Amino acid sequence: MQISEIPLPEHLKQQYLAKGMQVLYPPQAECVERGMFEGRNLLVAIPTASGKTLIAEMAMHSHIARKGKCLYIVPLKALASEKYEEFSNKGVRVGIATGDFDRRDDMLGNNDIIVATSEKVDSLLRNNARWIAEITLLVIDEVHLIDSSHRGPVVEMVIAKMRYRNPAMQVIGLSATIGNPKVLAGWLDAELVTSTWRPVDLRQGVFCNDRIHFREGERRVKVVSKNFDDINLCLDTIAEGGQCLVFVSSRRNAEAFAKRAAGAIKSEDPGLKEPAKELERTAETEMGKTLAACVARGAAFHHAGLSRPERAVVEEGFRKGLIKCISSTPTLAAGLNLPARRVIIRDYLRFAAGEGMQPIPASEYHQMAGRAGRPRLDPYGEAVLIAKDEGQVEELFEYYIDAPAEEVHSKIAEPNALYTHVLSLIASGFAGTRNELLSFMDRSFYVHEHRQGRLMQRAVDTALKFLVDNDMILEVGEHLGSSEFGTLVSRLYIDPRSAAMIVSTLHKESDYSDLGLLHLICSTPDMPRLYVRNTDRAALDRMMDEHDGEIWLEMPGEEEEQEEYYRALKTAMLLSDWADEMPDARICERYSVGPGDVYGMVESVNWLLHASGELSRMFALTFHPRIREYETCMKNGIRRELLPLVKLRGIGRVRARRLFNNGITSPEAVLGAGIETVTKLIGRGIAEQVFAQLEKRVRATPLPEGEDNMAGQSTLSRFR
Template sequence: MKTCEIPIPADLKEKYISSGITELYPPQADCISRGMLQGKNLLVAIPTASGKTLIAEMAMHTHIAQKGKCLYIVPLKALASEKFDEFTNKGVRVGIATGDFDRRDDLLGKNDIIVATSEKVDSLLRNSARWIQDITLLVVDEVHLVDSENRGPTLEMVIAKMCYRNPGMQVIGLSATIGNPKTLAGWLEAELVTSTWRPVDLRQGVFCNDRIHFREGERRVKAVSKNYDDINLCLDTIAEGGQCLVFVSSRRNAEAFAKRAAGAIKSGEPELKSYAERISGGAETEMAKTLALCVGQGAAFHHAGLSRAERAVVEEGFRKGYIKCISSTPTLAAGLNLPARRVIIRDYLRFSAGEGMQPIPVSEYHQMAGRAGRPRLDPYGEAVLIAKDERQVEELFECYIEAPAEEVHSKIAEPSALYTHVLSIIASGFAGTRGELASFMNRSFYVHEHRQGRLMQRAVDAALKFLIDAEMVLELGEHLGSTEFGSLVSRLYIDPRSAAMIIRALREQENYADLGLLQTICSTPDMPKLYARNADQPAIDRMIEAHETELWSPYPSDEEEIEEYYRALKTAMLLSDWTDELTDAKICERYSVGPGDIYGMVESVNWLLHASAELSRMFVPAFHPAIRDYEICMKNGIRRELLPLVKLRGIGRVRARRLFNNSLTTPDAVRAAGIEAVTKILGRGIAEQIFTQLQNAKGVPDPTSQDNMAGQSTFSQFR
């Protein structure tokens, strides 16, 4: 189908043609012939790089031309940013929502396209964002993630709620890996569009004894290294002008491979120096220094332990072709669009707690393999598994290359998933009786799959009992309603079990303690926790002894609870060190984490501190000011003595500490010292910014305001 023939808005059509898109890919044309532009629901299950984003874009612009509004759901914040960039500058207004979970974000409604994570959309529904009712098209990217134990229940409920609230809305689900697409399409009441077509031919094979074995034949690879097959495969691709992605099982393996690859590649690209300097310039940790050295030679590693800035440099260098090889954990395959000539799946076994080394899912292999081949850049793409011996070659073909992806199944019937979703359904007005609650849950993918809901009903009843006992839901006769407490918990977007734990802990204390609150928060289901190794136990025990009066949870008498107790304490220790102004490097060394891990934990605890402050306002108001101040301390990574200084915009943990150490401990003291004194401490530009604020008749901004906190980094590289 020629682009000029597509019945889409003329300005979008012109942009496609001017950018070289003169003809649609076969799956894209199939979507149009199936009624996509006439409002038909679609489930599009086609290979990676087959043009799913353009399918969604054509549908969205068609709705916008008809005065509609579009919601595009993604699983990851990084993916939201990527899609926002793709949709921007095409003649429509685009907004992005990934942040605070207790805001209605009504200004988002002024946009034609809103890109958001499923968790953010769930929060917007709970907080009654007015523009939600105006959505005429819902696009769900990576819709197969309804199968995810962590994110699946929320995605499933968001789809069900959106379809319930906007019954005439068109739904388009996008995926590359679904083993039972007809079942999912049935739930979505959607036309199924499937295809194996790819814009770049994908060759899948198994490497063994210096040869890649394909079903169509073999290809010899020059053995440059005697010991490392993965290096030989990388160098072979680079010699042909291609790039490589190497997927391994752990961060440590990713870093080790990148170091070996850097030594083998030794690229002379002059541009690499600037990329390396961008990383080394802010490098506080050994990990960052190692990454900079690797990047300078044309190799890199990529995983969640890196800071956002470091990941951004690696991604840019790879997209522009200067970085020749990235080694990564599988998170890269599920998130960003970084295709390469050859994808090497080196590790297809992964450690699972309690189970040892387990094979990765077939769907994960397909996600990784799908990154092979850059459209319009590569003549083909190759996905290569590495066998240990000849006997394993055929096994890998059968278990991965020729195996279908696993089927996706609902995870909503898991009891732990239902506490929060049952509360939100009641608090948001989707159900006001047990019958209406059962009727709503009948809309779930779970009931569609199983055709009966006995297990679901038992799990719902158990969740409802907990919510009634916790005084979050009231049952009066046939009527179900949320209490003020329950409504607050739903709007705050935390697990009701977390809220109950926090309230119980606050009520039991005579005196407030930051560490006690941290320990409580780190014990909740909402908080990701560090693993506590045997080597960590002495340090944790010393902390318990030194701060016994500040801790709110006693040492457990049940042996089965001891591990979780230590994990929560270790996590609380890291966060306490962050607010004690330890450097990233020191924290990373002490807890064996990366800057990205610190960021993730601080982001999670910030939200739970905010929730704790709101809950304390309702139940223990005497603690509210201390918790609110500690939330600001956590956001900035500062001790309480710096609170007055971080009220100033542009002043973070490093600059505030410099001022404080020079006896400038408050904004008034800064004003009294004069601009020349501050210039000597912070530099002319920052000093001028500060004194512009101080001269403002309104005075110093409120540190608790969203505007003041926006844009301030949680990390020490912000001054």
């Protein structure tokens, strides 16, 4: 099917043709034939790199041409940024929403395409964003994640709520290959488009004894390293002019492989100097310095412990072909568009708490293998597993290469999933009685799969009992309504169990404590926690002794609960050190984490501090000012003494401390010191910005009555 024949705006066709895209891929053409431009719902379950994003883009532009509005849902913030860039500069207005969960973001409605995470869309529905009613096309990327116990319930409820609100809306689900696509398509009332077609041929094999074993034959790989098969496979790819991705089970393994690969590749490409220098310049940890050294030789590692700027440098270097090999944990396979000639799945066992090392699912293998082969760049792609011995070769073929992807199933009826969703349905007006609540849940994927839905009814009853007992839901006869407390919790987008825990503790405490609040927040279901090693216990016990009286929660008696108590305490210690202005490098070393981990935990705790501040306004007003102050301290990583300075735009933790240590402790003191003195401390550009802000404040402050307004300076740099 020719692109020139498709009913799309002419400017978009011309952009496609200018990129050399003249004919649709077979799965894309099938979507058109199945009624994509006539508003039919679609479930597109096809391999990675088969053109799913273009399917969505064509459908969105078709809607926009008819005055429609489109919502594109992604599972990850990083993926939202990537899609935002991809959809921009094509003649339509594109917006992105991944941030605060208690805002309506009405300005987003001015865009034609809104890219958002599923959690953000759920929060917009709870906060009654007006433009949601204008959505004519909903696209759900990575819809197979409905099977995730973490994200799945949110994805499922967002789809159900959006279809309830906008019954005429078209829905397009984009999915990796899954085992039961007909069931998911049936729930979505969608035409099913499946295919095994790929734009680049994918060869899948198992490496053993210096050969890659394929179903249709073998291929010998030159032995360079006597000890490391993964290095030999990597160098073999590079010798052919390709790049490779190596998937391993842990961050430590990713870093270790990258160091070995850098030593083997020894690239002297002058193009690597700039990204290596950029990484070295900003490196604050040993991990950052190691990454810079690896990149200088043409290798890199990629995992969630890296900071966002570090990840961006690695991804850009790989896309440009400068970095020849990336070793990664499976985060890279979860949607980011970084294909390579060869994908090496070295580690297919992963540690699971309480279960030891377990095989990864076949669907995860297929997701990683799908990264092999760059369209229009590679003649083929290869996905290679590494066997430990000859006996394992056939086993790996059966368990992964020849195995179908697993089925996806609803996770909404799991014990802890429904508390927040039952509350939001009542607080947002989707249900006002128990029957209406159960009737809405009949729209779920779970009930579509299990027609009787008895487990769902029990889970709803359990959630309702908790919400009524904790005064978030009011039950009067048949009627269900949310209390002021329940409405606030729903709007704040926190787990009702977290809210109940925070409020009950604030009620009991008479003396405020930053550490007490922090440990409380880190003990809630919403907060990710660090793991505790046996060697950590002594330091944590010392900390409890040193801060006796400040920690609000008591040590539980049960050993399993003690483990969670210590994990929350260790996480609180890290965050307390951050707010106490401990340097990033020292935090990373002290807690064995990466800058990306610190950023993630600070982001999570900031939201829960904000929520705690809002709850304290309702239940513990005397604590409210202190919590709001500490929220700002945590956001900036500062002690309270720097609060007046960070109110100035452009002044963060480092510049504020530099000013404070030089006796400049407030905006008034900045003015008094003069621009030349301040320039020496924070640089000319920032100093000029700061003084421009202060100048506006001076002009906006009315003079006392009777004062001669002709005296003194008219601006900071000019006398009258």
